[in-house]
Amino acid sequence: MRYALALGLVLLGYSQGFASPIMRKERANYCLSGSFFNNSDEYKIAKIAGKTRFIADSDTWVEDACPSEDVSKCPVRITTDMAKIDGESMLLVGKKYREFYCVKDVKHGNSGWVNEKDLVIAKPKEVFREDWPGKWVGIDVKAEIGIKTDADGVLYVTGYAQYEGAHETVHTAVLDFEAKPEGDKLISPEGEKVGCGAELIHLHSYVLVRDNGRCGVGSVLFDGLYERK
Numbered sequence: 001m002r003y004a005l006a007l008g009l010v011l012l013g014y015s016q017g018f019a020s021p022i023m024r025k026e027r028a029n030y031c032l033s034g035s036f037f038n039n040s041d042e043y044k045i046a047k048i049a050g051k052t053r054f055i056a057d058s059d060t061w062v063e064d065a066c067p068s069e070d071v072s073k074c075p076v077r078i079t080t081d082m083a084k085i086d087g088e089s090m091l092l093v094g095k096k097y098r099e100f101y102c103v104k105d106v107k108h109g110n111s112g113w114v115n116e117k118d119l120v121i122a123k124p125k126e127v128f129r130e131d132w133p134g135k136w137v138g139i140d141v142k143a144e145i146g147i148k149t150d151a152d153g154v155l156y157v158t159g160y161a162q163y164e165g166a167h168e169t170v171h172t173a174v175l176d177f178e179a180k181p182e183g184d185k186l187i188s189p190e191g192e193k194v195g196c197g198a199e200l201i202h203l204h205s206y207v208l209v210r211d212n213g214r215c216g217v218g219s220v221l222f223d224g225l226y227e228r229k
Contacts, residue, residue, distance in 0.1 A: 029067065031094075031102035033111040037210045037223040039102065040095035045203045046103065046119070047090060055100070055113040067100040067113035090139075092208070092225060093119070106140045106225050127184040127202045129153055134228045136207050141224030145175060145200075145209065147186075154178050155186060157200070163220035173216020198222060 032039075055067045055074060065073035093114075094102040100113040132155055136145040143161030150156070159175030175198055177188040186200040196215035201208040207226045215222060 029064065029097050031067075031097075031111050031113055033104060033109055036092070036094055036102070036104045036111055037208070042094075043201065043203065043208055044093035045090065045206060046093050054103075067097065067115075069115065090206075090225075109140065124184070125204050127181070129155075129181065131202060132181060132186065136226035137229050138209075138222075138224045138226050139206075141222065143173075143209075143222050143224065143226075145207070145222070145226060153180055155181060157186070157188070157198075159198075159222060161216065161220050161222050163218065165218055169218075171216060171218035171220040173211070173220045173222060175211070175215060175222060 030039075068074040090106055092104045092106060094104065096102070096116070097113070099116050101116055101119060102111065103114050104111040129149060133147050133149050136147065138144065138161070141161065142163065143159060145157060145159035148156045156178045157175055159173075161173040161175075163171045165171055173196075175188075175196065177196075177198075179186055179189055181202075184202045186202075188196070188198050197212040198215065199210055203225075205227065207228075209222045209224060209226060211222045213221065
């Protein structure tokens with residue numbers, strides 16, 4: 001299945017990240033919503049600003065030709081889902097393949113490829129300690145994270161996430177750690193070694209979160225983008 005969309009991107013920030021042990025070993029030309037938060041070591045925030053082609057993630061499951069600007073090998077079709085993306089849509093930019101970036105429309109859950117020539121990358125925004133504290137609510141994940149600070153600059157992180165599985169079974173996950181931020185990153189001391197580990201990346205007015213898959217039961221993860229309420 002293939003899609004077209006008139007969009008262009010203005011990138012607002014980036015960070016390098018956390019090699020989660022649950023990272024999928026997917027093909028280089030895959031851009032899948034389910035593994036988006038573990039498919040890259042660098043993320044950016046983007047908004048629509050011009051025109052480009054949007055190539056849906058499912059294009060690349062069986063065809064090596066995609067993503068590509070060669071419409072004879074990688075054609076596109078317009079769908080209702082792609083039409084939902086407009087100038088107010090907030091997009092995340094992940095890994096790169098050829099001259100394309102894997103992007104995700106956080107609100108609607110769509111992911112796909114956009115040519116780098118349509119991207120205008122802005123300088124990263126400096127992050128200060130006072131940018132972290134507050135109540136952070138998941139945009140694309142059912143979770144909340146609270147961050148408090150003390151006079152020594154230590155940040156205290158608590159979080160709760162849930163996922164409703166089959167037969168209305170609710171799975172939950174919990175975050176609870178303290179650490180000092182390093183630039184735009186806040187990483188739990190456990191890291192990837194033992195117990196629950198998570199990385200928080202401050203991207204302008206948002207926080208991107210990804211965990212190591214050991215913070216809860218079942219399929220529940222904190223992976224997603226959060227905004228402060």
